[in-house]
Amino acid sequence: MEKAALQSVSAALHAHLRARARAGVRWVYPGSAPLPEAASDPLPLAPAADAPRQAPDPASGRAPDRAALLAAIRDEMGDCTRCKLHAGRKNLVFGVGNPDARLMFVGEGPGRDEDEQGEPFVGAAGQLLTKIIEAIGLDRSDVYIANVVKSRPPNNRNPEPDEIAACLPFLEKQIDAIGPKVLVALGNVAAKTLLKTDTGIMKLRGSWREYRGIPLMPTFHPAYLLRNAEDKRLVWEDMLKVADRYNEDLPPGVKPARPKTKGQ
Numbered sequence: 001m002e003k004a005a006l007q008s009v010s011a012a013l014h015a016h017l018r019a020r021a022r023a024g025v026r027w028v029y030p031g032s033a034p035l036p037e038a039a040s041d042p043l044p045l046a047p048a049a050d051a052p053r054q055a056p057d058p059a060s061g062r063a064p065d066r067a068a069l070l071a072a073i074r075d076e077m078g079d080c081t082r083c084k085l086h087a088g089r090k091n092l093v094f095g096v097g098n099p100d101a102r103l104m105f106v107g108e109g110p111g112r113d114e115d116e117q118g119e120p121f122v123g124a125a126g127q128l129l130t131k132i133i134e135a136i137g138l139d140r141s142d143v144y145i146a147n148v149v150k151s152r153p154p155n156n157r158n159p160e161p162d163e164i165a166a167c168l169p170f171l172e173k174q175i176d177a178i179g180p181k182v183l184v185a186l187g188n189v190a191a192k193t194l195l196k197t198d199t200g201i202m203k204l205r206g207s208w209r210e211y212r213g214i215p216l217m218p219t220f221h222p223a224y225l226l227r228n229a230e231d232k233r234l235v236w237e238d239m240l241k242v243a244d245r246y247n248e249d250l251p252p253g254v255k256p257a258r259p260k261t262k263g264q
């Protein structure tokens with residue numbers, strides 16, 4: 001290849017990577033869209049407050065293949081041994097749901113049932129989460145659910161800082177791939193990790209926060225609600241706010257959140 005042609009390709013590649021970095025994309029999947037022309041970078045210098053993490057497809061307004069992006073992340077994890085939690089797990093619990101979800105829930109880590117089945121939130125707390133999702137008129141298949149750590153901590157203890165540090169990059173990539181409109185952090189570990197704060201869930205819950213430009217609602221973990229049923233009312237208040245935000249700028253054909261009223 002001519003030197004001038006090589007320089008042109010190099011310039012286009014650099015422009016493309018800079019554009020993706022500004023949009024919050026910190027990795028490149030082989031199936032990504034073709035390189036844009038260096039001189040016609042369509043992305044703003046700074047992403048809008050609620051900009052999706054992946055550069056949108058011009059026709060649909062959405063990234064072209066989020067399922068493939070998630071599959072690539074899962075492939076990258078492989079039979080992960082990056083932290084000591086791998087020793088006690090039966091199944092790596094990656095995440096579940098709609099790759100195009102506008103609403104994503106993040107919990108703490110798998111418990112016994114999740115470890116057995118390889119799916120997040122399938123035990124008693126998971127059934128309560130499903131009811132919470134249905135209470136705002138959505139189904140589990142409409143949302144995406146993942147955890148901070150993908151391997152079960154022994155005796156359901158909290159994940160330790162080194163374990164969170166090892167696993168967090170994969171959650172961040174999942175969020176990047178999905179580009180949800182709204183995030184819900186379930187419980188202390190998820191809220192503190194995503195918001196990089198020492199403030200506890202008791203103070204955080206109920207108010208909008210932000211994770212890299214995405215509105216984030218911290219609320220109680222369903223496992224906490226199983227022990228503290230009186231606080232379900234607070235989670236309901238949080239979910240009404242989530243439903244309102246979910247319905248903002250809803251594209252045609254996307255099912256709206258419709259919170260149920262008493263008796264429904």
Ligand code: SF4
Binds near residue numbers: 166
């Ligand atoms: S918790 Fe995450 S980083 Fe640790 S072994 Fe499991 S998948 Fe790997």
